[in-house]
Amino acid sequence: MTPEVERLERLAERLRTVDPYVPPPGAKIRGWNLVLAAVEQSNTARSGVHPIRRLVLASVAAGVLLVAGAVAASADSLPDSIFYPLKGVLENTRGALTFGASDQLAYHLDLARTRLTEAQAMFARHRVDLADQALSGLDDQLNDAALVIQAEKQSDPAVGAAMENRLRQAIATHDAQLAGLQGQVTNPTALNAIMQARDRAAQALQTAAKNGKGNGNPGTSPNGSGLGNGTANSPHPTPKH
């Protein structure tokens, strides 16, 4: 090692022993406060770098929430609700995904029960027009149920007969409810709608009973099978005024 290198080594060693400058505690605290404030500000500013992206994400999130909320709300919505059309869409979707005669019958009977509930609610709110529509819907479902039963009878009469009994029981329940409703309303239009609904329900049962081969069920009308309120020969008793 040359003398020059030795001297420089000594100098280097001396430099290593120099005490470092240490910041005063106050400076470090002040620095941290400033750095923290700057970082928070930077984060806030950075979050605004992509406003369009944020807007899209927020819109998507809001859309998902809106749809989910609308679907949830529509499930129990009534005909005078803004969500009611969505309820029809969901019901149709459910119907498209229902297979098998028994399940299809259950589907139609379920919707028939729903329409009757809607009609009762609309009568209570004095929305006779909407109640009339709901009763039409009730009849549509019962007719569809009758057609399902008819078709099933041709392929399996025993199963078809059992399904017909299910329809008869459902119509009997509906008729009892309609009869009660009929006794509560005084509006002639409402009374007429209820009576028509009861008649069409009875016709649906007759349709279900028709199979061209005979199903052995003697009763084809609510009254003939012991249904109805028993207050008159007609399935629809005289309305109270």
Add this chain to the structure above:
Amino acid sequence: MRPLGKAASDDDRPLIERVRKGDQDAVRALYERYFDRIYNYVYARLGRAEDAEDLAIDTMTRGLTRLDLFQDQGVAFSSWIYRIAHNATIDHYRRHGKVSLVSLEHAPALESADPSELAVEQMSNEDLHAAIRDLTDEQQQVLILRFFQDLTAAQVASIMGKSVGAVQALQHRALGSLERALQGRAVN
């Protein structure tokens, strides 16, 4: 000599990721890890506590708020933060003027001073600091980083953007220049 603490490099990556995700604790950890070192570096360069404080805070603020500019590809965060400190120092010089820009690299030794008689062990820290500040910018950098910051030649090379060999050569020349500067001070 009081240690400045570990000069982390690889260890910084998880912290940096957390900072990018807005983790305040990670910001604090990086601040604690580097503030003292940066303060020491800029103080050694400038020689004024007030300026060192402001520049250290400014460096840490820039480093921790602009991590989007830091790409951890070949350059460690520690190198990046030292470069910010170096640039801040240069900016400070430009605004306020440097005390001395005279290069002592090739300055002849004073005839009346014998280098072998230079008692470096007895020199005060302030004399050493003052003599270092008379050196060129790169010489100051290499001496401060190598001996005050206790970084390896490889780390200094990364900070200065040079090869390790170039840093070692620069270090040798810087020590020679410092010796001459100290001789000049001893004569005066």
